[in-house]
Amino acid sequence: MPKQTQSVAIDRSRIPAHIAIIMDGNGRWATSRLLPRSMGHREGAKKFREIASYCQEIGVKHLTVYAFSTENWKRPKEEVDTILSLFRDYLIEAKEELGQRNIRIRILGDLAPFEGELRDLIEEVQTINCREDALIANIAVNYGGRAELVTAANAAFAKKGGPITEEELAACLYTAGQPDPDLIIRTSGEYRISGFLLWQCSYSEFFFSDLLWPDFTTEELDRAIFSFQNRKRRYGGV
Ligand code: IPE
Ligand code: IPE
Ligand code: MG
Numbered sequence: 001m002p003k004q005t006q007s008v009a010i011d012r013s014r015i016p017a018h019i020a021i022i023m024d025g026n027g028r029w030a031t032s033r034l035l036p037r038s039m040g041h042r043e044g045a046k047k048f049r050e051i052a053s054y055c056q057e058i059g060v061k062h063l064t065v066y067a068f069s070t071e072n073w074k075r076p077k078e079e080v081d082t083i084l085s086l087f088r089d090y091l092i093e094a095k096e097e098l099g100q101r102n103i104r105i106r107i108l109g110d111l112a113p114f115e116g117e118l119r120d121l122i123e124e125v126q127t128i129n130c131r132e133d134a135l136i137a138n139i140a141v142n143y144g145g146r147a148e149l150v151t152a153a154n155a156a157f158a159k160k161g162g163p164i165t166e167e168e169l170a171a172c173l174y175t176a177g178q179p180d181p182d183l184i185i186r187t188s189g190e191y192r193i194s195g196f197l198l199w200q201c202s203y204s205e206f207f208f209s210d211l212l213w214p215d216f217t218t219e220e221l222d223r224a225i226f227s228f229q230n231r232k233r234r235y236g237g238v
Contacts (some may be wrong), residue, residue, distance in 0.1 A: 001172045007219050008226040016189045016228055019055060020063035021206070022196055023048065025188025025212030029114070032212075038082040043214035044087040052103065055090065056135040058225075062178055063137050066196050068146030070110065072087075084118070087141060089116075091121040104134040108174035109143035110151070115165035136178065147200030148174055152199075175200055187213045203235055 023044055031041030048065060055063045068083055094105050105125045114122060152172035156164040159172075170176065180200040186192075191209045193201065207224040209216065 004202070008222050010222050010225045011229055012058060014223060014229055015059045015068065017060070017170045018064065018179050018181045018183075019060050019225075020064040020066075020181035020197055020201075021051070022066045022184070022186040022194065023213040023216075024186060024190055026214060029212040029214040032124075036211075037079055039215060041082050041086055045090065047214050047216055048090075051216065051218070052135065052137055053101075054221060056101075056103065057179060061136065064108070064140060064175075064197070065138070066140045066143065068109075068141045068143070068154045069195055070142055070147055071195070078185075087139070088121065090120055090139075091125050094125040095121065098125070099128045099130060102130050102134045104128070104130045106136060106138045106174075106178075106188075108138050108140040108148075110147055111142070113142060134220075138175065138178070140174075140196070143174070143194075145195040145200075149199055170199070173199060175204060180204065180220060183207060183224060185209060185224050187216055189213055203232055204234065205233065
């Protein structure tokens, strides 16, 4: 995979408020090195920490990452177990340190399959106190955009018992109360959405990177932001 080298200067006064990332390519990163796929997920988890702290440094307010989809259960059990155990490690770290690091964690997805210690951790980390200016890190786990919409539609309808509005539906999504993503990045040279934020991406700008997620860099994130800053969002207007 060719490495990008040219660096760009982003305008720090116009940083997208909400960046969402489809962190793809962990498996290919590992297999191209003759390593088990689990090693790719390990590197991917490290990369997430690096990119989250860079986002915090440059003033991103919301970062949403796709960590595990409702379809990813199709993968071999060993791989699923690795991904969930890396997720658990991050939650433990969050419990211990992220209050100090000022990162507020939100988990987006259907939490029903998570029980016991993992479920307790998920609930607990979301209550960690942070300052008002904390980076909100949304981690999408067992997330599927269609599942989210069906759940939200049922919840909104149950609340009201009649036809629902866009606002009422949005208030029942996992992302309730948060702005839609301004910029959605997908790594690994794939050009598809794979069920990510189907409602919220209506007017998001997209950036596709050829880098595999473990090879992603803060410079590549700058390139995505630079590209974003040079676009004109029209929202259907002129
Ligand atoms: C993204 O990397 C992580 C998850 C989907 C959990 P992949 O594991 O999909 O990596 P590739 O696409 O097979 O290379
Ligand atoms: C999307 O990646 C899900 C995550 C990054 C967690 P996949 O690798 O699962 O998507 P497809 O199968 O290539 O569409
Ligand atoms: Mg993939």
